[in-house]
Amino acid sequence: MMQKIQKFGGAMFTPVLLFAFAGIVVGVGTLFTTEAIMGDLARPESMFYQCWNVILQGGWTVFNQLPLLFAVALPIGMAKKQNARCCMEALVLYLTFHYFLSTMLSQWGGAFGVDFSAEVGGTSGLAMIANIKTLDMGMLGALAVSGLVIWLHNRFYETELPDWLGSFNGSTFVFMVGFFVMIPAALLSALIWPKIQLGMLAFQGFVTHAGAAGVWVFIFLERMLIPFGLHHILYSPFYYDNAVVPGGLYSYWATKLPELAASTAPLKSLVPEAGFTATGFSKIFGCPGIALAFYSTARPEKKKQVMALLIPITLTAILCGVTEPIEFTFLFVAPPLFVVHALLAATLSTVMYLAGIVGIHSGGAIEMASLNWIPLGANHGWQYLVMLGIGLVFTVIWFLVFKFLIQKFDFKTPGREIDTGDVKFYSKKEYRERQAEGKTDDQPAQQAAGGDSLAARILEGLGGADNIEELTNCATRLRVNVKDATKVQPDGYFKSIGTHGAMVKGKSVQVIVGLSVAKVRANVEDLMLVKT
Numbered sequence: 081m082m083q084k085i086q087k088f089g090g091a092m093f094t095p096v097l098l099f100a101f102a103g104i105v106v107g108v109g110t111l112f113t114t115e116a117i118m119g120d121l122a123r124p125e126s127m128f129y130q131c132w133n134v135i136l137q138g139g140w141t142v143f144n145q146l147p148l149l150f151a152v153a154l155p156i157g158m159a160k161k162q163n164a165r166c167c168m169e170a171l172v173l174y175l176t177f178h179y180f181l182s183t184m185l186s187q188w189g190g191a192f193g194v195d196f197s198a199e200v201g202g203t204s205g206l207a208m209i210a211n212i213k214t215l216d217m218g219m220l221g222a223l224a225v226s227g228l229v230i231w232l233h234n235r236f237y238e239t240e241l242p243d244w245l246g247s248f249n250g251s252t253f254v255f256m257v258g259f260f261v262m263i264p265a266a267l268l269s270a271l272i273w274p275k276i277q278l279g280m281l282a283f284q285g286f287v288t289h290a291g292a293a294g295v296w297v298f299i300f301l302e303r304m305l306i307p308f309g310l311h312h313i314l315y316s317p318f319y320y321d322n323a324v325v326p327g328g329l330y331s332y333w334a335t336k337l338p339e340l341a342a343s344t345a346p347l348k349s350l351v352p353e354a355g356f357t358a359t360g361f362s363k364i365f366g367c368p369g370i371a372l373a374f375y376s377t378a379r380p381e382k383k384k385q386v387m388a389l390l391i392p393i394t395l396t397a398i399l400c401g402v403t404e405p406i407e408f409t410f411l412f413v414a415p416p417l418f419v420v421h422a423l424l425a426a427t428l429s430t431v432m433y434l435a436g437i438v439g440i441h442s443g444g445a446i447e448m449a450s451l452n453w454i455p456l457g458a459n460h461g462w463q464y465l466v467m468l469g470i471g472l473v474f475t476v477i478w479f480l481v482f483k484f485l486i487q488k489f490d491f492k493t494p495g496r497e498i499d500t501g502d503v504k505f506y507s508k509k510e511y512r513e514r515q516a517e518g519k520t521d522d523q524p525a526q527q528a529a530g531g532d533s534l535a536a537r538i539l540e541g542l543g544g545a546d547n548i549e550e551l552t553n554c555a556t557r558l559r560v561n562v563k564d565a566t567k568v569q570p571d572g573y574f575k576s577i578g579t580h581g582a583m584v585k586g587k588s589v590q591v592i593v594g595l596s597v598a599k600v601r602a603n604v605e606d607l608m609l610v611k612t
Contacts, residue, residue: 095142095153102142107450109136110337114455143331146320147209147222148174154226157552159233165251166233170226173258177225178214180266185215192270201326205277215273218321219328228265232258292430295355299429302359303422306404307411307583315359319442324353333357333440337455344459346436354438360401361432362425363444365471367397367406369478370421374409376479377486378495386495393580396594401444404556405580408592413571414491420481428474437467535603537577538591543567545608549587553601558591565589 112132115122122129142149151174155166189196198204200213207216215221233254241249248256290297298318305311317323325332333354340350347354371390378386393405411418432441440451453464486493542548542560547568550561562568565587574582580592593600 095146095149098142098149102139104446104450105135105139106143106334106337107452107455109133109139110334110341111455114338114341140334143334145210146328146331147217147219150219150320151222151226154223155230155233157554158227158230160550161234162237162250165237166230166254169233169251169254169258170229172255173229173262174222174225175210175212176259177262177266177269178209178212180262181269182212182214184266184270186213188270193274194270205274215269216277216322217269217273219316220321221269221273225262225265228261229254229258232261292355292433295358295433296426296430298356299359299362300422300426303362303425304419306407307418315356315442318356324356329354329357330440333451337451341455341459347456347460347463348433348436348438351438354440355429355433357440357442358429358432358438359425360441360443360448361428361467361471361474362421363397363401363403364448365428365475366421366425366478367394367403369475370406370410370482372475372479373482373486374493374495377483377493382495389494393594397444399444399446401442401447402556402594404592405594408581408583410491410493411581411583414486414489414493416489417482417485417491417493420485421478424474424478424481428471431470431474432467435466435470437463437470533603534578535600535607538574538579538593538600539604539607541569541573541577541582542589542591548608551601551604551608553593553597556592556594556597558589558593558597558601558604560589560591562587562589 109132112118113122113129113136118128120126122132124130148171152167152171155170156163159166185192185194185196194205194215196206196213198206200206200208200216205216206213207218208214217224236254236257237250239249239253241253298314302311302314305314318328319330320328322328327335333351336351340347343350371394374390375383375386389409390406393409397403397406407418407421432438439448439456441448457464485491486496490496538558539545539548543562543564544567547562547564548560549563552559565584568582568584568589571581571583574580574591580594582592583590
């Protein structure tokens with residue numbers, strides 16, 4: 081069950097990868113179309129405004145179609161076979177579901193407690209999805225329907241029909257079965273979801289009134305769930321669904337950007353709910369403190385190697401907001417440090433909230449600049465100076481606390497381990513010598529795709545192609561289910577071949593690769609095909 085939950089969390093991250101660019105377009109487009117910032121140049125009748133407005137509206141695509149996007153993206157990580165076809169099936173059956181639901185509500189809305197004649201949005205509980213007026217089930221509804229389609233796809237896609245029904249094989253058969261499954265699914269949704277909406281409104285009120293304590297608990301849990309790959313499940317309803325504000329904090333904030341840019345009032349007084357997106361402060365200010373602590377406590381002869389390791393993964397955390405590479409360098413060798421890291425992250429975010437610093441701060445510097453600093457800098461620049469001051473103070477705190485704990489408890493962080501493999505990459509000669517020592521069962525496959533490739537070494541570390549039952553990935557990690565966990569190499573091996581380590585729990589293995597994980601997964605799959 082945990083493996084399935086982890087896969088689900090990783091699959092949800094797939095569409096999130098689009099948000100960085102979309103956020104930049106919306107941020108820059110909002111900047112150039114806000115008259116309070118650009119003056120007469122941004123008057124609606126000017127050509128400058130109209131050209132930028134075209135770009136801005138294109139940037140809204142991702143945010144305006146979030147449920148549809150998540151419904152189509154989930155099969156990429158969850159379907160066991162023919163992912164692309166499953167994406168198509170998810171799209172058509174998701175739309176079919178909403179056509180069923182829309183028709184039911186238009187005919188019998190009163191019986192379900194839904195006023196279908198009301199305008200979409202607000203407290204009506206209705207929304208427009210692909211030009212279908214339907215119940216606003218947000219991302220959770222999209223994922224539920226998509227998950228049901230994935231189950232149908234995995235179960236029925238390879239069903240063999242008689243020859244005279246051959247044209248109904250594959251995706252057509254899945255659609256046929258799914259068509260009739262969506263009817264009771266739509267009926268149950270009409271019965272249950274309006275009551276859930278009432279509960280969500282109550283929960284929204286509770287979280288909103290929790291204030292700083294709510295922010296602290298939320299950020300702490302988000303960090304602590306990272307080792308299990310479940311943090312996406314925690315924050316997604318807040319960021320992209322209706323848990324706190326209609327449409328999710330990302331869409332809500334982006335919609336209010338022109339109003340926020342024109343106002344001189346404190347941002348916290350305008351959108352107090354935006355304190356929950358403060359997960360990025362630890363990425364920008366905490367990770368550099370951690371890196372400095374690792375470097376300062378490394379053995380003198382290893383400092384250059386440690387620096388070469390830390391610079392790229394720290395910049396990845398600061399600029400892109402992807403922290404797994406640096407966090408997984410110490411998560412397994414010093415778990416108490418990760419708990420301290422989560423505590424500091426929650427404390428930093430709470431201090432920022434108390435200081436009035438709110439906004440879209442869940443990603444790295446690129447995302448923060450596009451959705452905060454650039455469009456809002458004119459009237460709120462002083463708040464970002466306060467943010468910088470608080471953040472740098474916490475960078476020092478991270479550095480001092482981590483350095484003290486590393487030295488006090490002699491944690492074997494990068495550069496302090498006795499075995500030099502943790503900060504070393506195998507050379508071609510060393511890797512071939514390891515193959516010659518007896519691990520030759522995968523040799524034909526490795527030679528076919530380049531015997532010294534990273535994919536080949538990862539495959540060897542996982543026990544070979546025959547040991548892999550299922551292979552997927554999220555934004556930075558390969559997620560693998562193996563047949564025999566005893567054949568999987570230890571964390572040190574995976575670090576030594578060029579990844580950021582691996583986590584093994586039962587038969588579930590996560591290899592931390594980085595942002596190139598999609599390419600590495602494809603190479604591993606190619607090797608497995610050659611092997612079979």
